[in-house]
Amino acid sequence: MTDQIVIPDTSAPKTVPVDERGEQSRWLLFYRRNGRALNAFLTFMLVWAFFASNNPTLFLIPGYYNAFLFSVPATIIITTALVFVIVSGELDLAFPSVMGASGGMFMSLVLLDIPILPAAAITMAGGALIGLLIGAVVVYGKISSLVATLGLNFFIVGLVNLIAQGRNIESRESVGTLGYRFFTGRWALGDTGILIPNHFIIALIWVAFCYVLFTYHRFGRRVQLVGDNPDSARQMGINIDRIRVGVFVFSGLAAALCGVILVQTANMVWFPTSGKAYLLIALAAVFVGGTPTWGGVGTIFGAFFGALTITLIPSGAVGAGFAGFWTDFMFGMVIILTMIAHRFSGARVR
Amino acid sequence: MVAAGEPIVEMRNIVKRFGSVEALSGVSMKVRKGEVLGLLGDNGAGKSTLVKTLAGVHDPDEGEIFVKGQLVSPWTPLAARNAGIETVFQDRALAPQHSIVTNIFMGREITNTFGLIRVQRQVAEANRLMREIGFTSKVFNPDSTVGHLSGGERQGVAIARALYNNADVIVLDEPTTSLSLTETQKVFRFVEAVKESGRTVVFIGHNIYHVYDIADRFFVIDRGREAFEGPKAAFRGADHLIEMMHQLAETGSADVSHLQATT
Numbered sequence: 305m306t307d308q309i310v311i312p313d314t315s316a317p318k319t320v321p322v323d324e325r326g327e328q329s330r331w332l333l334f335y336r337r338n339g340r341a342l343n344a345f346l347t348f349m350l351v352w353a354f355f356a357s358n359n360p361t362l363f364l365i366p367g368y369y370n371a372f373l374f375s376v377p378a379t380i381i382i383t384t385a386l387v388f389v390i391v392s393g394e395l396d397l398a399f400p401s402v403m404g405a406s407g408g409m410f411m412s413l414v415l416l417d418i419p420i421l422p423a424a425a426i427t428m429a430g431g432a433l434i435g436l437l438i439g440a441v442v443v444y445g446k447i448s449s450l451v452a453t454l455g456l457n458f459f460i461v462g463l464v465n466l467i468a469q470g471r472n473i474e475s476r477e478s479v480g481t482l483g484y485r486f487f488t489g490r491w492a493l494g495d496t497g498i499l500i501p502n503h504f505i506i507a508l509i510w511v512a513f514c515y516v517l518f519t520y521h522r523f524g525r526r527v528q529l530v531g532d533n534p535d536s537a538r539q540m541g542i543n544i545d546r547i548r549v550g551v552f553v554f555s556g557l558a559a560a561l562c563g564v565i566l567v568q569t570a571n572m573v574w575f576p577t578s579g580k581a582y583l584l585i586a587l588a589a590v591f592v593g594g595t596p597t598w599g600g601v602g603t604i605f606g607a608f609f610g611a612l613t614i615t616l617i618p619s620g621a622v623g624a625g626f627a628g629f630w631t632d633f634m635f636g637m638v639i640i641l642t643m644i645a646h647r648f649s650g651a652r653v654r
Numbered sequence: 655m656v657a658a659g660e661p662i663v664e665m666r667n668i669v670k671r672f673g674s675v676e677a678l679s680g681v682s683m684k685v686r687k688g689e690v691l692g693l694l695g696d697n698g699a700g701k702s703t704l705v706k707t708l709a710g711v712h713d714p715d716e717g718e719i720f721v722k723g724q725l726v727s728p729w730t731p732l733a734a735r736n737a738g739i740e741t742v743f744q745d746r747a748l749a750p751q752h753s754i755v756t757n758i759f760m761g762r763e764i765t766n767t768f769g770l771i772r773v774q775r776q777v778a779e780a781n782r783l784m785r786e787i788g789f790t791s792k793v794f795n796p797d798s799t800v801g802h803l804s805g806g807e808r809q810g811v812a813i814a815r816a817l818y819n820n821a822d823v824i825v826l827d828e829p830t831t832s833l834s835l836t837e838t839q840k841v842f843r844f845v846e847a848v849k850e851s852g853r854t855v856v857f858i859g860h861n862i863y864h865v866y867d868i869a870d871r872f873f874v875i876d877r878g879r880e881a882f883e884g885p886k887a888a889f890r891g892a893d894h895l896i897e898m899m900h901q902l903a904e905t906g907s908a909d910v911s912h913l914q915a916t917t
Contacts (some may be wrong), residue, residue, distance in 0.1 A: 532749035654750050
């Protein structure tokens with residue numbers, strides 16, 4: 305046998321820069337890193353342009369967007385939190401029930417004469433606790449998160465209904481208090497006619513927080529690594545069970561914040577069905593936002609634009625003059641088309 | 655401090671059982687500082703059990719492990735790591751969708767007190783580690799995605815990561831398996847660089863040609879026992895080593911008379 309391998313000369317200078325490529329432009333690099341978020345942004349602009357071209361006069365009135373700004377924050381908050389869950393390789397179908405339960409918890413606290421801000425803080429802690437329980441069932445019960453959270457969603461909704469006996473909870477007298485205005489007060493943006501609601505600003509702060517947590521914090525980084533290759537993560541000393549429970553805690557916390565906001569935007573009325581409508585909307589927003597289904601990678605800003613797109617479709621369709629029953633058709637079309645578009649921003653690397 | 659050529663890791667009479675199966679029946683192995691030790695053995699000989707024991711994954715049922723002359727007990731993955739032994743397993747434990755630098759710092763990110771990652775420092779460290787083993791190229795940098803690298807380059811990421819803790823001993827489990835000739839040469843270059851830096855390498859493989867070319871000394875196990883060991887000079891070439899291993903497989907023992915003087 306003569307196929308012996310010659311060891312190459314290793315005395316070559318080792319001071320060669322690690323990357324000498326000059327031809328890789330900064331823009332290409334930017335697209336490579338943020339392609340998914342950029343595609344989500346383009347989707348939003350295209351959907352908007354499509355609607356606006358059908359009824360330009362309406363879509364150019366700034367005041368037209370006030371209702372949009374009022375309804376979009378809850379979707380933004382839950383969508384960005386779900387990115388962590390999806391990226392970690394899990395799925396959370398129980399967040400609508402946490403939204404509902406937290407709304408009820410919040411209203412019960414308000415009826416006990418607890419001011420709105422402390423009540424909101426306690427509710428968020430409660431939401432995180434429910435998330436912890438959900439995460440513990442998934443991770444330590446070793447059940448697929450799809451099935452476990454599907455079951456838990458029914459279970460929690462049922463439990464809430466049993467406790468509430470199907471009744472609404474109202475506290476009209478809290479409307480207009482300081483805490484209420486903290487969440488739902490609006491600010492005129494100059495004389496444009498745009499009213500920025502406080503909870504929209506809260507949502508923007510939340511997105512910034514999620515972005516830092518996801519991209520620059522140890523927790524977010526580990527969520528990505530666990531989702532990419534759990535066996536590698538475990539071998540390198542990452543406590544993958546703790547990370548997995550952590551994403552459910554985070555999703556519970558976000559769902560509780562959404563529950564609080566939903567109740568307040570409904571003039572301090574809680575319905576037992578609160579939150580239910582967000583299940584498919586928020587999940588669709590995550591995927592339209594460019595986070596792939598396979599885990600390991602995702603984008604917070606993409607999810608933000610995904611939430612904007614999904615929220616724009618129903619009101620935008622009506623504004624553009626389409627009859628209301630076009631909405632689902634357009635949802636479907638946007639989801640399918642963006643999924644195809646995201647194929648170009650990167651297939652899975654193994 | 656252990657002088658070059660002195661034992662840095664010493665395993666004494668290691669016995670490891672899995673139920674009624676005795677995978678290792680009293681193996682004693684010395685790893686000497688600064689050498690590349692080639693660990694050879696047929697499938698099922700106990701190679702991977704020995705490697706996992708060295709890495710701390712298995713705590714031996716009997717026997718002792720000394721590192722730099724000190725008995726280390728209990729023997730866990732963390733204990734092995736703290737003692738300066740880093741292991742690169744066959745599957746390399748990489749996250750292919752992430753960058754080289756993220757992979758190098760997987761599970762031990764450099765962070766500030768708030769847990770925020772110090773990106774610049776990690777990139778600088780990654781650059782330093784990659785240069786140290788000659789893992790440089792015009793087509794990738796620390797921010798490149800690991801999934802776009804070749805098999806040999808991925809091995810480079812894993813080896814660079816193993817160096818991060820200033821490990822004294824790097825254990826490479828089948829690093830060239832399923833790699834092409836060029837990729838194998840890349841891995842050899844990394845191993846040479848690790849050796850030049852004064853570190854010790856334990857190189858496991860079942861391609862004897864690969865191991866023969868890179869190693870200074872060989873340790874062959876067979877059916878859970880040490881079969882023979884010796885420096886490269888004691889063999890007339892890879893074919894001689896293969897001949898001895900054939901002999902071992904067929905008759906259960908090999909002619910080791912030429913090794914007596916050297917070990």
